[in-house]
Amino acid sequence: xxxxxxxxxxxxxxxxxxxxxxxxxxxxxxxxxxxxxxxxxxxxxxxxxxxxxxxxxxxxxxxxxxxxxxxxxxxxxxxxxxxxxxxxxxxxxxxxxxxxxxxxxxxxxxxxxxxxxxxxxxxxxxxxxxxxxxxxxxxxxxxxxxxxxxxxxxxxxxxxxxxxxxxxxxxxxxxxxxxxxxxxxxxxxxxxxxxxxxxxxxxxxxxxxxxxxxxxxxxxxxxxxxxxxxxxxxxxxxxxxxxxxxxx
Amino acid sequence: xxxxxxxxxxxxxxxxxxxxxxxxxxxxxxxxxxxxxxxxxxxxxxxxxxxxxxxxxxxxxxxxxxxxxxxxxxxxxxxxxxxxxxxxxxxxxxxxxxxxxxxxxxxxxxxxxxxxxxxxxxxxxxxxxxxxxxxxxxxxxxxxxxxxxxxxxxxxxxxxxxxxxxxxxxxxxxxxxxxxxxx
Numbered sequence: 307x308x309x310x311x312x313x314x315x316x317x318x319x320x321x322x323x324x325x326x327x328x329x330x331x332x333x334x335x336x337x338x339x340x341x342x343x344x345x346x347x348x349x350x351x352x353x354x355x356x357x358x359x360x361x362x363x364x365x366x367x368x369x370x371x372x373x374x375x376x377x378x379x380x381x382x383x384x385x386x387x388x389x390x391x392x393x394x395x396x397x398x399x400x401x402x403x404x405x406x407x408x409x410x411x412x413x414x415x416x417x418x419x420x421x422x423x424x425x426x427x428x429x430x431x432x433x434x435x436x437x438x439x440x441x442x443x444x445x446x447x448x449x450x451x452x453x454x455x456x457x458x459x460x461x462x463x464x465x466x467x468x469x470x471x472x473x474x475x476x477x478x479x480x481x482x483x484x485x486x487x488x489x490x491x492x493x494x495x496x497x498x499x500x501x502x503x504x505x506x507x508x509x510x511x512x513x514x515x516x517x518x519x520x521x522x523x524x525x526x527x528x529x530x531x532x533x534x535x536x537x538x539x540x541x542x543x544x545x546x547x548x549x550x551x552x553x554x
Numbered sequence: 555x556x557x558x559x560x561x562x563x564x565x566x567x568x569x570x571x572x573x574x575x576x577x578x579x580x581x582x583x584x585x586x587x588x589x590x591x592x593x594x595x596x597x598x599x600x601x602x603x604x605x606x607x608x609x610x611x612x613x614x615x616x617x618x619x620x621x622x623x624x625x626x627x628x629x630x631x632x633x634x635x636x637x638x639x640x641x642x643x644x645x646x647x648x649x650x651x652x653x654x655x656x657x658x659x660x661x662x663x664x665x666x667x668x669x670x671x672x673x674x675x676x677x678x679x680x681x682x683x684x685x686x687x688x689x690x691x692x693x694x695x696x697x698x699x700x701x702x703x704x705x706x707x708x709x710x711x712x713x714x715x716x717x718x719x720x721x722x723x724x725x726x727x728x729x730x731x732x733x734x735x736x737x
Binding site for chain 1: 558579670708711712715
């Protein structure tokens with residue numbers, strides 16, 4: 307794999323650094339691979355414009371500004387992400403919550419219509435949209451003819467094609483990284499946040515798609531259960547890392 | 555999906571010492587050519603901000619940080635196309651070098667990360683540690699070059715890069731207003 311030519315770039319997007327790696331497209335000019343990477347970055351930037359709560363005109367910005375009892379039309383990305391969020395919320399008894407407690411059940415997606423059921427409900431897709439963005443960027447690379455590569459949005463990553471991607475886990479306490487695993491044709495995400503009991507937990511999840519890996523890290527952190535039954539439903543596997551070392 | 559753990563249940567990883575990590579994406583020259591593919595010349599220029607200019611930036615709420623900036627003026631057939639400015643920012647454990655391309659209208663055309671370095675706490679702030687990377691030195695135990703390793707961790711914020719871009723946009727706008735960029 308190391309003798310393959312790889313185009314590797316990073317840009318600040320989604321509030322973090324997004325890295326894209328693409329193996330050179332066989333039989334095409336080198337520019338074709340660079341163009342594929344540019345297109346994948348453009349896909350992520352477009353998704354950010356539609357899903358960021360910091361963009362007033364985004365689907366999320368419009369929902370947050372709307373009053374109870376109204377509904378707004380949302381685009382395909384919002385439908386995918388909110389559909390998954392509703393499934394996870396219902397299956398985890400509200401442990402997965404894109405409103406971060408402001409109105410767990412105060413929104414409802416009905417086709418392309420997003421209903422707001424309480425004024426206080428504010429959606430923040432920070433716990434799931436990065437994973438979806440990674441999946442979309444991978445799809446764009448594949449559509450452009452890239453056979454193997456990876457996308458990493460600030461630690462939520464996915465590798466595709468004939469390529470084994472070594473994963474280094476950051477030591478959140480002391481800095482530096484440790485080799486954790488190697489992944490082929492799959493996604494891996496890590497999260498660290500304070501749960502309701504006041505304990506900061508650090509978890510990783512591997513799954514076939516990054517949307518599920520990203521979202522399920524929150525379920526593992528919030529429930530403190532690396533073997534949560536929801537993981538199996540999505541073909542995922544989870545780890546809770548030791549808070550002292552920051553690593554499992 | 556195929557996942558191979560580094561050690562049994564990942565536990566061996568905890569015994570391994572934390573290593574530094576580095577990736578080089580682009581040189582400053584490569585980034586400049588990507589941002590201005592039509593340019594036939596990049597003219598290096600030093601911008602030296604005087605006290606009044608530093609104060610003007612402060613008044614805009616932009617911490618100017620440095621009075622001296624190195625910029626590349628992108629030109630085609632003698633006509634200006636824009637500027638490219640490179641900078642680096644230090645986070646909790648990381649050092650990020652990046653380049654910003656700015657068009658003639660003062661808007662950001664493109665931002666590219668040039669390199670990413672991550673290490674254990676303190677040394678990232680030491681000038682000697684940072685200097686070792688000048689000229690792409692691959693010092694052990696850094697994992698660079700043939701390695702395609704990726705970091706996973708609690709989300710890294712790019713706030714420092716965003717602030718740095720804002721600062722560069724303000725510096726370039728000021729320099730242009732004061733005739734320090736134009737022919």
